[in-house]
Amino acid sequence: MIDPLARYHRQMLLPGIGREGQQAINAAHVAIVGVGALGCALADMLARAGVGTITLIDRDIVELTNLQRQTLFTEADALAGTPKAEAAAARITAINSTIHVRVHAADLTARNASDLLALSSQPPAVILDGTDNFETRYLLNDISVKRLIPYAYAGAVGTRGMQATFVPDAARTSPCLRCVFPDIPAPASVPTCDTAGVLGPTINIAAGAQAADALKIITSNTHLLSGTLLEFDVWNNIRRRIDLRAMGATPNCPCCQQRHFTFLDATNTDHLATLCGQRAIQVPGRGPVSFDDLATRLAPSGKIERSRFMLRFFPHERAGVWLSIFSDGRTIIQGVDRIEEARSLHARYVGA
Template sequence: MNDRYARQSLFKPIGVAGQKKISEKHVMILGCGALGTANADNLVRAGIGKLTIIDRDYVEYTNLQRQQLFNEHDADNQVPKVIAAKEKLAAINSNVQIETHVMDVTGITLAPLLADVDLLIDATDNFDIRFIMNDLIHKYNIPWIFGSCVGSTGMSFTVFPGESPCLYCLLNTTTISGATCDSVGIIASAVQMVVAHQTTEALKLLVEDEAALRTKLVMFDLWTNHYQQINVDKAKKAACPTCGTLPTYPYLSYEAQTKTEVLCGRNTVQIRANREVALESLAHQLGRLGKVNVNDFLLSLDYDPYRVVIFRDGRAFIHGTDSLEKAKKIYYQLVG
């Protein structure tokens, strides 16, 4: 066993045998923000065999307060989050296979990537994506660890397909705030508390120590010194469309997918176009309209009073408006 893991394998619940299991497992992290980068950092240091990270966004200065693995250079160059994260993670542990995807998650785009995934960790800030994830992990029988934090609060729950209530059941039983860090703020310590729960449960799953797994929903508020675990076994419903006796997986249907959406609290609209864009030629075309920055993954245009970011896969962020109609008009004016 590599000496770099000596302190971890000395921990009896893991041991040498558990460390070997960790090195053979594949974990997917959905979202590469605060929760995603911290979980990725922990798992890469722990010696995971393969890590897949998926995120649709790029690094901005507002991320640096809580999203480890990123720096000012990444923000200045608008580097996609997963690309910036992979560079840092590869320097931490070159033995880990790291796969990244700069993309928006839908049932169609995510399903092919789940073939050999042993565990999925939720690090998103978007319930549309979480419901897609919730349907897919039940369809493919993959455990996943829910995590959420805002302000000084956070929560985490591990979903076991066929055993525990799913996210849909949970939301119909437990009150979960719809606030986001973009609207009410967040402190970094709340992130780390959620990550501590997520990573620890992940390690239990990876070493196959099922008896040690937490089956309750954990919730906390660090500022008010509140911590509780809630038994949610009775939340599971036989009629649930995701985890019930006759599942229909409603969030995987084309009609249920959001094609245009307001990014909560960011005064930004995302438009999903599903077509490849030649960024270099588009940059030349748009240069007469305002300042253009382009890298291998995206193009950014200052289109006063808006900022438009167009990704190679055709997606776009229209910063400066929460009007879907205005955003679509700008997109069609610029891209066609």
């Protein structure tokens, strides 16, 4: 009989992993939230490493401009407008058919986080951050602190990146994300990949550090976590570390000390979101839509394209604007800058 672990031979040779560590990896569940550039790199590495269950969550669809750095996607995915979570799942399943991949082509919110992350049935050993916005990061941090689940944070814009793994403890001594970044930066104050671009290798450094930390946690090597916030600029050869252990938790941190889970307890999560990397705004869904009914209704007003996952509508009256409508009613409107404009297009074509 062929040893099912044979494919991991080179990984099992490593001190600190071995056969026992590999079995722990195969039994583990991790969640990757956001399957853009970071998420692709993470999913690729962790699927190859043999992580037994991987949850992929992403609200976006594959675009041509993603292919420069989002390594699991192809031109065919961009052409079909495949949801990133679906495209990534297909790719990593082809890489390693022995693992189980859970796919959620959805926006992670306070309302659905528990379901999507399987918090009550099979909570992840670590939550890996592949998001592009601080609202979702603060939500992940709330979940991490409340449920004592390690949170592997990273961010990359331009040629600069940051990475830190936060491991909450019941004694509340170790810092959380909000100890380091107390407030959400004002939207216009920080560069995004939309305005500053992003260099592919920047991503791999941050994601590599995240994935290594995840494997340390899964194989009970938490003593090897650096306990630092890594800050680097791959273009200008800068690399700095801030010692989070020495820093400790911020005494009045609203999250890990005062236990106010503002983002997890938010009841109004029906916000419209500007999507990073494109002129696009997402309007949340208000319930299931029938693609057949919608196609019939919209046919006189514009061009329609359909796939298994969504209906795409190009209104005659607005050149350069198109709506990608998912079966739960969630709609991404491309080619618009203003929230009001997105709201009105959504009301006109999809219905309030």
